[in-house]
Amino acid sequence: MMGHIEHHPNDETILGYAAGSLPAAMALVVGCHLQYCSACRERVAQADAVGGSLMSQLQEKPLSDGRRESMMALLDANPDGEENPALARENTPASESRSELPRLLRNLVDQDDFDSLPWKSIVPGMKQVDLKCGEGDAKLLRIAAGKQMPVHSHRGHELTLILRGGYRDSLGKFNAGDFADLDGSVEHQPIADADQDCICLAGMDAPLEFRGWIAKLVQPFIKI
Amino acid sequence: MAKEATQQERTGAFWADCMERVAGERDKKSFMLLFDHFSPRVNAYLLGQGVEASLAEDLTQDALLALWNKAHLYKREKAAVSTWLFRVARNLWIDRLRKQRGIAYESDENLTETYEPEPSINADGDRLLRVIEQLPNNQAQVVYKSYYEGKSHSEIALETGMPLGSVKSSLRLAIRAFRQHFGDNE
Secondary structure (H helix, E strand, O other): OOOOOOOOOOHHHHHHHHHOOOOHHHHHHHHHHHHHOHHHHHHHHHHHHHHHHHHHHOOOOOOOOOHHHHHHHHHHHOOOOOOOHHHHHHHOOHHHHHOOOOHHHHHHHOOOOHHHOOOEEEEOOEEEEEEOOOOOEEEEEEEOOOOEOOOEEEOOOEEEEEEEOEEEEOOEEEEOOOEEEEOOOOEEOOEEOOOOOEEEEEEEOOOEEEOOHHHHHHHHHHOO | OOOOOOHHHOOHHHHHHHHHHHHHHOOHHHHHHHHHHHHHHHHHHHHHOOOOHHHHHHHHHHHHHHHHHOHHHOOOOOOOHHHHHHHHHHHHHHHHHHOOHHHHOOOHHHHHHHOOOOOOOOOOOHHHHHHHHOOOHHHHHHHHHHHHOOOOHHHHHHHHOOOHHHHHHHHHHHHHHHHHHHHHOO
């Protein structure tokens, strides 16, 4: 269950999402947060409005001859438009609403519960599932209850959405629905809550960078 | 004698009226007004994203056709027509050229179904335009490059020679100016 959300994407991230300039791996994390956060949906709507106004201002590039006529032919071919959404709603599969996973993530992995995912152990107390999304690097991380992740910073920009359980690090307490928006300068060491595993969705434009020689040594093998 | 609305009089409210006539009456004349105004702008947006010319025209046509087919989903109190079209055009671009739409952006139908109305979004984008026009050069540049060239922050930094931190702070300042605009409308 998502409770009150304390931590949100920062303004640049919201703007990047609206502009379509985030790699898919990062946009996925933002998109999943939006399902739970009406405040951020509002922020994205505002950033979309900026996009719309800017688009209206662009130097016009008229379409080629004949496009107007073919548009009119398309109108004649589709006189009534699409059916009323009230009818389409009945076709929504019931499983979607029962899913533990956010809609976008569910569409991607085609599973309804976290435990059915192909978790792979990477270090004791930590498992992950790689997600294929073409641009950037996205994964689900599962930190065992009470466990601590190695200290790490990020070569690039990392976005994390907490989906179940919670963790604490130097930036505060993060619970389900919360969003951690970290650039390369932040170094952190999350500790999962003691009562249950913490499951997070993370998207980044560059791999994590672990500090310390042991971490450096294992990094090429664990590839998170 | 009744006079056609001039370009000057065609504000956000004018386009929202057109959309309502398309939804309510399937009015082709109102639709073609929208087409004539917005298609060269949607096309310009797509060309700016690096879409090849004939595909850009195809996608522009698809975006306008979506506006015709889904006019019943349009709610003027939620978004300006330009906002709605921007969203559709962006999603088409991402879907067709980057194949990531299903990954990170919900379909329009899902949004209507699950997102509650956002009453503080003013349907009239005209005042927002004035905010954009008044942005200092460097802020306008980073906003433009984000939206129209789909550039990431680090790409913008590389291209302009601005430090990454300045790119981000310029964006943040621009966003603050936009937010003031939205705050004024509440």
